[in-house]
Amino acid sequence: xxxxxxxxxxxxxxxxxxxxxxxxxxxxxxxxxxxxxxxxxxxxxxxxxxxxxxxxxxxxxxxxxxxxxxxxxxxxxxxxxxxxxxxxxxxxxxxxxxxxxxxxxxxxxxxxxxxxxxxxxxxxxxxxxxxxxxxxxxxxxxxxxxxxxxxxxxxxxxxxxxxxxxxxxxxxxxxxxxxxxxxxxxxxxxxxxx
Amino acid sequence: xxxxxxxxxxxxxxxxxxxxxxxxxxxxxxxxxxxxxxxxxxxxxxxxxxxxxxxxxxxxxxxxxxxxxxxxxxxxxxxxxxxxxxxxxxxxxxxxxxxxxxxxxxxxxxxxxxxxxxxxxxxxxxxxxxxxxxxxxxxxxxxxxxxxxxxxxxxxxxxxxxxxxxxxxxxxxxxxxxxxxxxxxxxxxxxxxxxxxxxxxxxxxxxxxxxxxxxxxxxxxxxxxxxxxxxxxxxxxxxxxxxxxxxxxxxxxxxxxxxxxxxxxxxxxxxxxxxxxxxxxxxxxxxxxxxxxxxxxxxxxxxxxxxxxxxxxxxxxxxxxxxxxxxxxxxxxxxxxxxxxxxxxxxxxxxxxxxxxxxxxxxxxxxxxxxxxxxxxxxxxxxxxxxxxxxxxxxxxxxxxxxxxxxxxxxxxxxxxxxxxxxxxxxxxxxxxxxxxxxxxxxxxxxxxxxxxxxxxxxxxxxx
Numbered sequence: 157x158x159x160x161x162x163x164x165x166x167x168x169x170x171x172x173x174x175x176x177x178x179x180x181x182x183x184x185x186x187x188x189x190x191x192x193x194x195x196x197x198x199x200x201x202x203x204x205x206x207x208x209x210x211x212x213x214x215x216x217x218x219x220x221x222x223x224x225x226x227x228x229x230x231x232x233x234x235x236x237x238x239x240x241x242x243x244x245x246x247x248x249x250x251x252x253x254x255x256x257x258x259x260x261x262x263x264x265x266x267x268x269x270x271x272x273x274x275x276x277x278x279x280x281x282x283x284x285x286x287x288x289x290x291x292x293x294x295x296x297x298x299x300x301x302x303x304x305x306x307x308x309x310x311x312x313x314x315x316x317x318x319x320x321x322x323x324x325x326x327x328x329x330x331x332x333x334x335x336x337x338x339x340x341x342x343x344x345x346x347x348x349x350x
Numbered sequence: 351x352x353x354x355x356x357x358x359x360x361x362x363x364x365x366x367x368x369x370x371x372x373x374x375x376x377x378x379x380x381x382x383x384x385x386x387x388x389x390x391x392x393x394x395x396x397x398x399x400x401x402x403x404x405x406x407x408x409x410x411x412x413x414x415x416x417x418x419x420x421x422x423x424x425x426x427x428x429x430x431x432x433x434x435x436x437x438x439x440x441x442x443x444x445x446x447x448x449x450x451x452x453x454x455x456x457x458x459x460x461x462x463x464x465x466x467x468x469x470x471x472x473x474x475x476x477x478x479x480x481x482x483x484x485x486x487x488x489x490x491x492x493x494x495x496x497x498x499x500x501x502x503x504x505x506x507x508x509x510x511x512x513x514x515x516x517x518x519x520x521x522x523x524x525x526x527x528x529x530x531x532x533x534x535x536x537x538x539x540x541x542x543x544x545x546x547x548x549x550x551x552x553x554x555x556x557x558x559x560x561x562x563x564x565x566x567x568x569x570x571x572x573x574x575x576x577x578x579x580x581x582x583x584x585x586x587x588x589x590x591x592x593x594x595x596x597x598x599x600x601x602x603x604x605x606x607x608x609x610x611x612x613x614x615x616x617x618x619x620x621x622x623x624x625x626x627x628x629x630x631x632x633x634x635x636x637x638x639x640x641x642x643x644x645x646x647x648x649x650x651x652x653x654x655x656x657x658x659x660x661x662x663x664x665x666x667x668x669x670x671x672x673x674x675x676x677x678x679x680x681x682x683x684x685x686x687x688x689x690x691x692x693x694x695x696x697x698x699x700x701x702x703x704x705x706x707x708x709x710x711x712x713x714x715x716x717x718x719x720x721x722x723x724x725x726x727x728x729x730x731x732x733x734x735x736x737x738x739x740x741x742x743x744x745x746x747x748x749x750x751x752x753x754x755x756x757x758x759x760x761x762x763x764x765x766x767x768x769x770x771x772x773x774x775x776x777x778x779x780x781x782x783x784x785x786x787x788x789x790x791x792x793x794x795x796x797x798x799x800x801x802x803x804x805x806x807x808x809x810x811x812x813x814x
Contacts, residue, residue, distance in 0.1 A: 171667060172667060172668050172671065173664065173665050173667075173668040174544055174545065174644050174646075174668060176644065176780075176782045178761075178780065178782040178783070178784060178785050179782065179783060179784075182784050182788075183414075183761040183762060183763050183785070184762070184763060186386050186387075186414075186763065187386075187415065187429040187430055187432075187433050187763070188429075189389035189390070189393075189432065189433060189436050190389075190390065190393070191390050201783065201784045201788055206770075206788070229664070229667075229668065230545070230664070231544065231545035231548070231578070234544055234545060234578060234644070235480065235575075235576075235780060235782060236479075236480050236761075236780075237387070237478060237479060237480040237494035237495060237496055238386075238387065238496075239387065239390075239478075239496035239497040239498060240497075242496070257545060257548070258548075259545065259548055259578055260514075260548055260549060260578065260580055261480060261494055261495070261496065261575075264495075264496060264499070265496035265497075265498070268496060268498040268499070269498070278664070282664075319371075319372055319373065319512060320371040320372060321369045321370075321371060321372025321373060321510075322372070322373075331498070332498070332499075332502055332510045333394075333398075333498075333501060333502050333505055333506075335369065335375075335510065336375065336502050336505065336506040336508050336509075336510065337400075337505060337506060339366065339367055339375060339506070339508070340506070342366050342367050342375075343366055343377070343403075343506060343507060343508055346366045346377055347377075350363075350377070
């Protein structure tokens with residue numbers, strides 16, 4: 157997994173609540189047997205019309221907005237457990253998703269793929285949406301070590317929560333599987349007494 | 351001694367190690383796998399040169415991509431075929447049990463696990479599928495995982511998980527006649543919203559839950575994820591034990607007695623604490639239907655769709671987007687609206703009791719001519735039982751035909767797609783935009799509301 161330390165970037169705003177993983181990557185695109193290529197179909201049904209032409213008013217098709225940060229309404233990533241949603245976001249180039257609330261399985265999948273979900277307060281989120289609307293070149297800075305996110309338009313800084321273990325994994329680019337493989341003896345010992 | 355919940359007892363019994371300041375390393379007793387979320391995990395094993403650590407604890411069944419007609423012929427969609435073939439290849443290469451197309455045990459993974467006795471009380475169960483919560487109906491900790499986690503389970507039979515908070519939802523009183531477990535669940539999700547139980551593992555309790563059959567309990571636990579819960583569970587009792595006894599992979603004779611004695615220790619201790627407690631009156635629940643684009647957007651069938659001013663300001667953009675997508679006007683009645691498709695099936699409502707309920711309503715009636723109905727059993731065992739009880743004949747007389755088992759129109763990865771703009775009353779679990787096909791408009795409901803809609807061609811209270 158790629159390391160994550162700090163990031164300063166412009167943002168892509170998506171002020172919709174309850175964005176489910178069926179929207180992030182529709183089911184008909186889940187037939188691939190590799191992890192690659194999902195970025196092309198990120199938000200496919202909001203992004204392209206029936207004939208495959210870009211829908212102009214969808215934010216990913218609007219050249220005004222770009223960057224490695226997606227800013228979304230609350231309860232982002234609900235529904236299906238498909239890790240393809242995290243692969244699609246990472247494949248498109250997003251490294252951070254900012255929202256006031258994330259669904260559990262999505263959050264885990266994102267962290268396992270080097271995409272950092274940053275939970276901010278409702279107020280911070282609203283102000284960030286407003287700042288991006290006023291000035292699309294608004295940037296944020298995320299510092300994982302410090303666990304801070306700064307709205308660089310206003311200078312407002314918030315701290316965010318992240319499990320200390322997951323933080324270490326991201327900072328150093330480590331996978332859970334490396335930890336589990338190092339615990340074979342403990343697993344076999346557990347099996348003996350159960 | 352500390353009072354513990356059902357969840358605490360099972361979780362504590364499966365802790366292998368605890369990562370300092372981090373998640374728990376949890377041992378997994380049963381791992382289910384289907385074709386969509388597993389290929390990249392098997393690839394990961396290959397890249398690391400690993401075998402499956404405990405192959406006997408993983409069971410595979412292709413279900414998402416498979417057609418529901420002519421399953422004896424090669425799958426026509428070549429990309430779907432490749433994914434199903436990849437599952438077969440992985441099963442063979444890694445020495446895993448798979449119930450493939452044409453096997454008498456094939457079906458939706460969450461239907462075949464319980465019906466073969468692979469799901470037992472007290473187990474930890476995972477699958478790369480959010481509706482793994484279904485298995486919690488037996489008093490197990492069952493939850494959906496991502497593909498990286500599927501790889502972890504294959505490699506080590508363990509997973510790293512932060513311990514979720516616990517919630518108990520108690521349903522006092524009795525469900526009214528004509529109100530199903532699906533209505534109970536849709537009611538609960540409409541009250542708690544689609545993210546209302548995020549971060550929690552839920553135990554369902556109370557008189558109305560105890561009165562449910564195992565099939566109905568599976569419907570309720572299945573839908574736990576639709577309010578964001580990590581999983582849902584129900585304490586095992588005589589209903590559970592009676593359902594399990596004699597099924598193929600359930601312990602037999604002395605082993606059964608021993609297991610039974612253990613299972614009886616699992617229910618939550620009197621006085622054990624939950625992080626959150628919620629109570630509902632089951633007798634107040636009416637037949638439910640959804641009007642929007644997430645499962646929390648449900649109302650009783652006689653109610654009106656909310657008005658814009660009744661929606662929280664931050665949620666209005668999403669609400670209006672949903673109304674536009676569904677072609678509905680805020681504040682209008684939902685009853686009597688014309689529908690085009692009916693889907694009976696899925697891991698939510700594809701079991702024998704759902705077919706019994708649907709059949710009991712349509713018996714002696716005729717399907718509305720303009721309605722296209724897809725009746726898809728959850729497994730071949732369910733299909734066999736439908737025929738054994740003669741339900742297929744009754745359905746045929748009423749103008750319905752059975753299809754072959756699979757996930758089908760629940761997520762439309764096969765050919766069972768609802769066309770853009772058409773309304774489908776669906777017994778499945780998600781009404782997200784495009785879930786049943788690009789542009790499809792899904793109305794989630796129970797098997798009785800679906801049956802009534804199939805007969806009248808409109809949204810109808812099955813009790814009338």
